Amino acid sequence: MRAFAALYEELDTTQSTNLKVAAMSRYFRAAPPADAAWATYILSGRRLKRFIGPALLKRWLIEEAALPEWLIDESYSSVGDLAETIALLTAGTAHGDSSSDDTALADWLEERLLPLRDASDDVRRQTITGWWRELPYRQCFLLNKLLTGELRVGVSQLLVTRALADVTGIERTELAGRLMGEWQPGALFWQTLHAAESPRSDPAVPYPFFLASPLEGDPVQLGERADWQAEWKWDGIRGQLIRRAGECHLWSRGEERITERFPEIVDAAGSLPDGVVLDGEVVAWKDGRVQPFALLQQRIGRKKLTAAILSTVPVRFLAYDLLELDGQDYRSTPLRERREQLEKLLQQASPLMEVSPLVAAPTWEALAAERAESRKRNVEGLMLKALDSSYGTGRQRGAWWKWKIDPHSFDAVMIYAQPGQGRRSNLYTDYTFGVWRDGELVPVAKAYSGLSNSEISQLDRWIRAHTVEKFGPVRSVEPTQVFELAYEGIAASGRHKSGIALRFPRIVRWRTDKPASEADTLADLQAMLTTTSGDAPDAAPGSS
Amino acid sequence: MPPPLVTVTENGLYCPAGEFHIDPWRPVPTAVITHAHGDHLRYGSTRYLLAEPGVAIARHRLGMDHELAPIKYGERLQLGATTISLHPAGHILGSAQVRIEHQGHVWVVSGDYKRQPDPTCAPFEPLQCDVFISEATFALPVYQWQPTGEVVEEIYEWWRANRERGLASVLFCYALGKAQRVLAELRAFTDETVYLHGAVNVLTDVYRQQGLAMLPTMPVTGERKSDYRGALIIAPPSAAGTPWMRRFGDHSSGFCSGWMRVRGNRRRRGYDRGFVLSDHVDWPGLIETFKATGARKILLTHGYSDALARYLNELGIAAGALETAYGDEEQQ
Numbered sequence: 090m091r092a093f094a095a096l097y098e099e100l101d102t103t104q105s106t107n108l109k110v111a112a113m114s115r116y117f118r119a120a121p122p123a124d125a126a127w128a129t130y131i132l133s134g135r136r137l138k139r140f141i142g143p144a145l146l147k148r149w150l151i152e153e154a155a156l157p158e159w160l161i162d163e164s165y166s167s168v169g170d171l172a173e174t175i176a177l178l179t180a181g182t183a184h185g186d187s188s189s190d191d192t193a194l195a196d197w198l199e200e201r202l203l204p205l206r207d208a209s210d211d212v213r214r215q216t217i218t219g220w221w222r223e224l225p226y227r228q229c230f231l232l233n234k235l236l237t238g239e240l241r242v243g244v245s246q247l248l249v250t251r252a253l254a255d256v257t258g259i260e261r262t263e264l265a266g267r268l269m270g271e272w273q274p275g276a277l278f279w280q281t282l283h284a285a286e287s288p289r290s291d292p293a294v295p296y297p298f299f300l301a302s303p304l305e306g307d308p309v310q311l312g313e314r315a316d317w318q319a320e321w322k323w324d325g326i327r328g329q330l331i332r333r334a335g336e337c338h339l340w341s342r343g344e345e346r347i348t349e350r351f352p353e354i355v356d357a358a359g360s361l362p363d364g365v366v367l368d369g370e371v372v373a374w375k376d377g378r379v380q381p382f383a384l385l386q387q388r389i390g391r392k393k394l395t396a397a398i399l400s401t402v403p404v405r406f407l408a409y410d411l412l413e414l415d416g417q418d419y420r421s422t423p424l425r426e427r428r429e430q431l432e433k434l435l436q437q438a439s440p441l442m443e444v445s446p447l448v449a450a451p452t453w454e455a456l457a458a459e460r461a462e463s464r465k466r467n468v469e470g471l472m473l474k475a476l477d478s479s480y481g482t483g484r485q486r487g488a489w490w491k492w493k494i495d496p497h498s499f500d501a502v503m504i505y506a507q508p509g510q511g512r513r514s515n516l517y518t519d520y521t522f523g524v525w526r527d528g529e530l531v532p533v534a535k536a537y538s539g540l541s542n543s544e545i546s547q548l549d550r551w552i553r554a555h556t557v558e559k560f561g562p563v564r565s566v567e568p569t570q571v572f573e574l575a576y577e578g579i580a581a582s583g584r585h586k587s588g589i590a591l592r593f594p595r596i597v598r599w600r601t602d603k604p605a606s607e608a609d610t611l612a613d614l615q616a617m618l619t620t621t622s623g624d625a626p627d628a629a630p631g632s633s
Numbered sequence: 634m635p636p637p638l639v640t641v642t643e644n645g646l647y648c649p650a651g652e653f654h655i656d657p658w659r660p661v662p663t664a665v666i667t668h669a670h671g672d673h674l675r676y677g678s679t680r681y682l683l684a685e686p687g688v689a690i691a692r693h694r695l696g697m698d699h700e701l702a703p704i705k706y707g708e709r710l711q712l713g714a715t716t717i718s719l720h721p722a723g724h725i726l727g728s729a730q731v732r733i734e735h736q737g738h739v740w741v742v743s744g745d746y747k748r749q750p751d752p753t754c755a756p757f758e759p760l761q762c763d764v765f766i767s768e769a770t771f772a773l774p775v776y777q778w779q780p781t782g783e784v785v786e787e788i789y790e791w792w793r794a795n796r797e798r799g800l801a802s803v804l805f806c807y808a809l810g811k812a813q814r815v816l817a818e819l820r821a822f823t824d825e826t827v828y829l830h831g832a833v834n835v836l837t838d839v840y841r842q843q844g845l846a847m848l849p850t851m852p853v854t855g856e857r858k859s860d861y862r863g864a865l866i867i868a869p870p871s872a873a874g875t876p877w878m879r880r881f882g883d884h885s886s887g888f889c890s891g892w893m894r895v896r897g898n899r900r901r902r903g904y905d906r907g908f909v910l911s912d913h914v915d916w917p918g919l920i921e922t923f924k925a926t927g928a929r930k931i932l933l934t935h936g937y938s939d940a941l942a943r944y945l946n947e948l949g950i951a952a953g954a955l956e957t958a959y960g961d962e963e964q965q
Binding site (some may be wrong): 101102103104154156160161163167168169170173174177178251526527529571589 | 896
């Protein structure tokens with residue numbers, strides 16, 4: 090744990106990606122295999138469910154620090170992070186790492202932390218406050234972050250795979266694949282990560298998704314229209330459909346298994362030959378056309394799929410790409426050939442699985458005209474993919490672009506909620522949203538409207554059940570719910586912590602399909618500052 | 634209850650019995666100065682009384698056309714109906730607490746102070762008093778300072794590691810006090826030359842003329858990146874992000890301030906490293922100092938004064954907050 094705490098500190102104190110990769114490589118080389126596997130697990134953004142609620146931790150902190158509750162609250166609101174506040178108030182001034190405790194990271198997690206889940210509150214209190222007293226500052230901070238399930242490290246999955254590739258000598262794309270799906274951190278996993286041959290013993294393991302970058306400005310900059318494939322950007326759930334070993338599996342982009350939620354798609358996939366993997370979009374489909382995302386959402390929210398919901402919200406899988414055919418990894422084949430094979434493959438398939446149509450418009454102007462019609466078609470805009478591109482890993486710029494219609498929208502995470510006024514005063518209807526900066530959420534907007542009444546009451550229940558902290562009427566909530574926000578203008582602002590002010594921010598929709606880690610970053614919004622001209626906000630509603 | 638020896642007026646802290654102001658924020662006839670930071674020493678007063686070791690800095694700040702009267706630490710002086718004396722505050726060179734005695738009552742105005750040792754100034758001296766007027770910049774229990782030696786070692790290790798990577802190390806420090814303290818403390822680790830931003834350089838010269846031992850320094854003048862590779866450069870925070878920084882090429886940035894105790898403060902400002910080194914008193918230091926003064930009442934000027942006042946009142950120590958115009962140079 091000491092070595093991992095030192096690594097965390099190193100990653101936290103540099104902005105250079107090269108230094109970050111070097112620090113991770115050094116750690117992976119020196120660490121015992123089980124530690125390296127756990128570190129990979131944590132660094133690649135997988136999160137352990139929190140071990141203990143913040144309210145309990147706070148109560149113990151009040152006892153431990155022997156300070157009045159209001160002063161703890163005052164300190165917490167000044168620090169802005171419970172794990173850090175605890176470390177600052179309990180670990181005293183021992184910043185150095187002089188501790189002789191060399192317990193391995195894996196042992197910390199497997200033998201000390203995981204058993205806490207089943208322990209009584211009394212045992213947990215004694216154990217945890219004991220650690221607070223004994224651990225030096227950095228480790229105490231890290232431990233608290235693990236306990237609250239909030240440990241985030243400012244490295245992208247791409248950087249982790251760079252470091253792993255450096256250490257294992259295995260290609261990055263292959264490694265990214267090996268990190269997909271469900272796996273148990275431990276020495277065994279670390280070995281399979283190093284294996285020369287891809288283990289892929291589990292037929293359910295998906296490929297890493299290839300993600301498009303937002304296109305800013307005119308597509309003319311991309312070169313010849315003829316070198317690009319244009320498709321609609323469907324407003325559904327991006328999914329990977331796997332047909333292997335006689336089974337079907339459906340994964341969402343958030344690496345969540347959604348097989349059971351869409352039985353009709355899985356049924357339809359049964360007609361595919363074995364050894365096929367498709368990339369596509371699950372959309373709500375009715376009356377011969379795609380339906381708004383909100384309809385699909387009704388179905389996602391259900392725990393049990395009733396016959397009624399299956400018939401009110403029929404779905405289809407619109408296939409974009411072919412990743413595997415006859416059990417062969419097809420991803421390095423150029424898109425133009427993959428597309429050809431995909432069309433051939435799905436010719437005879439069930440209508441529930443069809444190829445996402447191409448947008449023919451022969452020039453960029455004609456394409457722009459089609460794009461302007463996006464709203465009528467219930468799509469978000471266009472996808473532009475280079476015809477000679479292979480199917481990459483993660484968000485690599487250059488080959489795939491999303492050309493969305495409304496650039497004035499972004500995805501943010503809810504961080505605070507407070508009751509509304511008047512008839513909404515008993516409901517949490519005023520929300521504060523944050524975007525990422527270096528692994529932390531910076532408040533950027535407050536929004537009040539945009540959700541339906543049933544969504545508001547659903548969200549109200551969620552907020553009450555997932556409150557982290559109360560400050561007067563304001564509650565901070567677990568930062569897990571993502572919302573798409575739209576706004577009219579954006580301007581730089583010295584009055585806001587985020588450095589930007591948004592005009593008329595409002596909720597477009599609740600993105601239950603997106604994990605918080607995929608919300609936008611402050612840098613994404615700052616980029617809008619330079620690309621958006623004119624409409625500067627006069628009065629800036631928004632963050633505080 | 635005798636009338637207060639110090640009140641807040643529109644010009645600043647005022648002692649009616651002695652007819653003088655302390656660190657006034659507007660011109661007054663007589664100004665007793667605790668130290669030479671900009672929010673405590675301002676232009677335009679007729680006469681300034683201040684501790685002798687601080688005169689050269691004050692002269693540098695105010696220019697030649699102000700009357701500065703040096704007072705030795707501990708020297709007793711009649712002002713109006715009061716007897717005043719100045720005592721070391723340990724904040725920066727020449728910083729002082731102001732002790733005011735009148736008809737058997739003693740009030741002490743701390744100015745800014747710290748309890749950690751500092752090779753560039755005399756250590757804080759706790760004074761017995763009835764009322765103690767204290768700063769409260771870092772008056773939250775999360776602000777506790779680690780030993781100075783450890784922090785300075787961190788700074789040195791950071792410099793060394795950057796040098797191995799061929800990077801310049803740019804350390805942002807407040808130009809008066811903090812920069813010189815770091816230069817003095819670093820002597821325990823090295824005798825190398827440090828580059829200084831112009832604003833730091835002139836003040837360091839003033840310190841040197843007072844006979845203080847610091848690392849050898851050179852002003853930043855050249856534009857060649859290679860000159861600075863592996864070097865330590867000390868600059869005021871206001872230089873961050875300006876074109877002046879371009880000459881250093883690839884570098885790592887650090888900031889020396891008590892605020893760096895909290896991770897979010899560092900990350901908001903975008904520094905690579907934060908070094909928790911403050912010239913202000915920390916939470917345990919505040920409590921300890923109040924006990925040492927035996928004061929029956931504590932008045933708090935700037936910082937988290939409301940929180941500290943409430944805490945003290947709950948402990949049964951009478952405390953209140955005073956509205957002043959003092960700021961916090963560590964924020965700058």
